[in-house]
Amino acid sequence: MSDGAETLFERIIAGEIPADVVHQDATTFAFRDINPQARVHVLVVPRKRYRNVGELAAADPQLLADVLSACRKVAELEGIGESGYRVVFNTGADAGQTVFHVHAHVLGGEQLALFGSGHR
Template sequence: MGESDAETLFERIIAREIPAEIVHETEGTLAFRDINPQAATHVLVVPKKRYRNVAELAAADPELLAEVIGAAAKVAELEGITQSGYRVVFNTELDAGQSVFHVHAHVLGGEQLGLSFGRAG
């Protein structure tokens, strides 16, 4: 999928034009299950207003970034992974694996996650 196609994907989910399994919603965020989960629990938390990445969001609207993080914590609670542990990840740009250029937090957990970061091996 090209960047121009990907840019509107989350906006279409937020507008309910594309179906998604919604886990949690706030005034400014929407959380839904990743269609290609990388852990037993893999939920995306997306601000309803589009910013390209987390740095852009932090610079433009720190309160909305706080709402995204709060929503991620609520997702962990709803998914029952608060005590066992979870990871919140923001990928920024292509080398980090960002494929949809609408900032989103990955909430991962529900199993033992690898402890390494960066390149495997």
């Protein structure tokens, strides 16, 4: 799970680094991305650290469900639950993961570029 070094997200959760908190509960913490890729861009992280979504799914499926439920809650709070939103997990450096504490990106609030448009 953890390599021992504290991540940026653990410091944000602990309140050591300020963040614009959108939602939090017993198992998850959600805050606005400092480099938003859409009008709404919120990160949802589990309070317990796992490196990526694959590791989380294998070790604690209930916590993964909690993260996804928190994504839905964030979308509702941000007013994009009905208009639509995207949930993205980057896994590994090739996918663009820069903080190795699993996190979901909740994106929306505008028309997003088509993704996987070959699927109908």
